[in-house]
Amino acid sequence: MNKLFDHLKAPKIFEPGPNEIWTDPLMSKLVHEEHLDPNTPGGSANDLFINKSVAFIQDIAPSSTFKKIIDLGCGPGFYCQKLAEKGYEVTGIDFSQNSIRFAEEKARIENLDIEYRVDNFFNWNETNKYDVALLIYYTFSSLSPDERNKLLQKVHNSLKKGGLLIIDGFSENVFNKFKEEQTWSFSKKESILSKDSHLGFMQNLIYPNKVTLTKTTILIEDENPRTYHYWYQYFSKDTLEKETSNVGFKTKGIYSDISSLEFDEESDSIAFVLEK
Ligand SMILES: C[S@@+](CC[C@H](N)C(=O)[O-])C[C@H]1O[C@@H](n2cnc3c(N)ncnc32)[C@H](O)[C@@H]1O
Numbered sequence: 394m395n396k397l398f399d400h401l402k403a404p405k406i407f408e409p410g411p412n413e414i415w416t417d418p419l420m421s422k423l424v425h426e427e428h429l430d431p432n433t434p435g436g437s438a439n440d441l442f443i444n445k446s447v448a449f450i451q452d453i454a455p456s457s458t459f460k461k462i463i464d465l466g467c468g469p470g471f472y473c474q475k476l477a478e479k480g481y482e483v484t485g486i487d488f489s490q491n492s493i494r495f496a497e498e499k500a501r502i503e504n505l506d507i508e509y510r511v512d513n514f515f516n517w518n519e520t521n522k523y524d525v526a527l528l529i530y531y532t533f534s535s536l537s538p539d540e541r542n543k544l545l546q547k548v549h550n551s552l553k554k555g556g557l558l559i560i561d562g563f564s565e566n567v568f569n570k571f572k573e574e575q576t577w578s579f580s581k582k583e584s585i586l587s588k589d590s591h592l593g594f595m596q597n598l599i600y601p602n603k604v605t606l607t608k609t610t611i612l613i614e615d616e617n618p619r620t621y622h623y624w625y626q627y628f629s630k631d632t633l634e635k636e637t638s639n640v641g642f643k644t645k646g647i648y649s650d651i652s653s654l655e656f657d658e659e660s661d662s663i664a665f666v667l668e669k
Contacts, residue, residue, distance in 0.1 A: 400610045400618045406600045407537035410608070410622030415489050420621060423585040425491040428469045438530060440471075445652035447475045450525070452653070453646070453666055454557050456480040459524035463551065465514050465544075466532040470496030470507065477505040481525075484508040486517060514544060519551045526551060526558045529651055531662070534562040534625045538636075541626075545640040552669040558642060560633075561651050561664040568603045568627035587613050603627040628663050630656065642667035 400411070414420050438446070450462075460482050464473050467485030469492045477483045477500070485507060487493050493511045500507045526548045533541060548558055578593045592612040599605055607623040634644055645668045649660035656663065 397618055400620045403598055406604060407624050410620050412619045412621050414621050419586050421489050421491050426585065442652055443471050443475060447479065449651060449653040451479055454525045461523045462525045463523045464527045468492045470499060472527060473507050474499060474505060477507050486510050486512050486514055488513045517547060521553050523551050524553060524556050528560045531561065531563055533560055541636060545637060549640050549669055554669055556669045558667040559651055561662055562628045562633060563625055564660055564663040565603060565627045565629045566659055567661045571599060571605050573597055573599050586611055589613055633663060633665055637665065637667050642669065
């Protein structure tokens with residue numbers, strides 16, 4: 394019982410959960426299924442949106458001059474595949490083995506030459522190599538301030554002079570709609586997370602500096618509780634510009650999302666095109 398109460402306490406800001414979302418064997422399987430399900434927005438954008446985003450990338454960074462692209466946190470490689478088809482030389486990094494295995498198999502079937510790596514991008518070090526780096530679908534919003542700074546520096550080092558970083562995050566508009574709440578649920582259905590019926594406890598918590606936590610605890614009879622932390626940082630134009638300019642990026646364009654929609658304060662996302 395004490396163990397359960399430990400799982401229900403509010404953690405310190407950006408404290409990792411006892412169970413990791415992306416690499417935990419069960420949760421990463423669930424996330425992978427979500428990536429592949431066009432009706433679940435959790436993992437990746439839908440095909441129409443990805444096509445629009447790829448057209449936008451081709452517009453601002455044509456493959457004739459911006460040949461080498463790296464996709465950080467590439468998931469199952471949806472962007473990598475389409476960019477390779479358009480003539481880019483593509484590298485995709487993700488620490489989810491499920492996602493990279495799927496991406497490699499897809500590339501093999503489609504006969505696409507894409508370099509995929511199972512790697513943690515915090516251990517990645519390359520210099521002056523890429524023309525474009527992608528960090529998309531809210532991956533940046535899920536990182537702590539120290540992690541964001543570390544990753545931005547790594548991306549900056551990896552780009553050639555004049556190279557571009559295309560990045561998105563959640564906007565402050567989503568933060569303003571976020572409500573603190575707690576809910577219990579009981580599920581009899583078998584799921585990827587549990588073969589047996591289980592209890593779920595979900596907490597939505599607000600932290601200082603426009604940070605939120607969605608914390609999910611799963612309770613299954615005779616098993617230890619499992620708790621996942623979904624941290625999110627929400628950005629305004631100013632806060633995202635400040636973080637990225639601190640490591641030396643120049644802002645080239647601000648959008649609502651990476652399908653090139655003009656920036657609008659009411660949008661749920663914010664996207665930047667940045668230049669080294
Ligand atoms: C929200 S998904 C986005 C996937 C992909 N960019 C897309 O739009 O389809 C975030 C991805 O980042 C990966 N990721 C998160 N932290 C990572 C890290 N430290 N190193 C490598 N990959 C990471 C996750 O495994 C996941 O596939």
